[in-house]
Amino acid sequence: MEMTFSRSSEQTVLLIREMSEVAAARRMACSLGQRLGFNETRLGQLALVVTEAATNIVKHAAPGEILLRPLQCGSQAGIEILALDDGPGMFDLSLQMEDGQSSKGSYGVGLGALKRLSQEFDIFTLPQQGSVLRMALWADGEMPSASHWDIGAICLPLAGQEACGDAWAISSGPSDLAIMVSDGLGHGADAAMASQLAVDSFEMSLNKDAYSPPEKLISTINKDLHxxxxxxxxxxxxxxxxxxxxxxxxGNISAGVFNGTRRKHLISHNGIVGSNIHKLTRSELAWDCSALFIAHSDGINTRWSLGEYPGLEQCHPGIIAGILYRDFNRHCDDVCVVILRVAF
Incomplete structure (x- = not known):
């Protein structure tokens, strides 16, 4: 069975406070789109989507952030845009989604048009709790047909650092998936090198054998990180x-499975992969295809609850990742959060 590999890639975060930063976000998105093979029509649509999303932040909820992440599914390339703010939120989302409704002072295309311009669109907003908007545009204008899993991921370095010491990797097929999340000790270039070695080891093992028990994968990674x-x-x-x-x-990767109001923590043992592993065990849990798997590094505070955001668990995992990053980022370390569920 053919497996698809995906891994943390260069993700860009842009602070949005004023109109000059809207233009910077548009330029950054178009530069990424050109590298990924977007044609002029698709670049124009990408520019409009990013401009509108960022302008809404400036006019209603500054400061906020735009996050850009390259996407790859087989031979198809795309870009994910996350627009995050903790402003007043929207009191009547259904009205805002109607044609003819646009944000005051924006370019006038409104959320409804953004949804039509994007192959993937989702939004979470509550009064006085801000908004998270997720859009994905694909270079060929079509949603990938081979996508069996919905994946949301944010992986960013500590402010002021160029290299991110956290990383993630996924190997997926129609019926199964393997995921690894790594947090290199400390931050900076040495931490990033350790996590990159972990990603390479994980992918090499699964290239040899599409199924390998998780504790065996960690044992192999341990050898490769010496x-x-x-x-x-x-x-x-x-x-x-x-x-x-x-x-x-x-180590200190937090992981759990969430199904409705039920939350099951997955236990990690103390130690350092590549140096000092005291114990390796495997835990097993029944998997429901409606469940969410969430894993994050200690750059995210663990004191969060999806129950505090009614309806959030029904959103795309990218939206949920955006909420955890926005509201629970500790701002003292690299940050990585990966969330997935079965695609429907």
Whole structure:
């Protein structure tokens, strides 16, 4: 069975406070689109989407952020745009989505048009709790047909650092998926090198054998990280057909499964992968295809609850990742959060 590999890639965060920063976000998005093979029509649509989303932040909820992430599904390339703010939110989202409704002072295309210009669109907003808007535009203008999993991810370095010491990687097929999240010790270039070695080791192991138990994958990563700074590592394997999740972790990666109001934490053991592993075990959990898997590094505070955001669990995982990043970023370390569910 053919597996698709995806991994953390260069993600850009742009602070939006004033109109000059709207223009900077538009230029950054178009530059990324050109590198990914967007034609002139698609670049124009991308520019309009980013401009409108950023302008809405300036006019109603500054400061906010625009996050840009390259997407790849097989041979198809795309860009994810997340617009985050903690402003007044929207009191009547259904009205804002109607044609003819546009944000005051914006370019006038409104949310309804943004939805039509994007191949993927989702929004979460509550009065006085801000908004998170997610859009994905694909270079060929079509949603990938081979997408079996919805994945949301934010992976960014500590402010002032160029290299991110956190990383993630996923190997997925129609019925199963393996995910790894790594937090290299400390931050900066050495931490980034350790996490990159972990990603390479994870992918190499799964290229040899599409299924490998999570504790075996970590054991292999441990050998490959000898001589590096080391890392905290969590690995999960999910099989939709057998409805089973297997997990193993070392260090301070927080991971859990969420299904409605039920939350099940997955236990990691103390140690440093690449240096000092005291114990490696595998835990197993029944997997429901409506569930969410959430894993994040300690750059995200663990004191969060999806229940505080009514309806959020029904949103795209990218929206949920945006909420955790916006509201629970500790701002003292690199940050990585990866969330996934079965695509419907």
């Amino acid at each position: 001589g590096s700074r080391g890392a905290a590592i969590a690995v999960a394997q999910i099989d939709k057909e057998s409805k089973l999740l297997e997990f193993s972790g070392v």
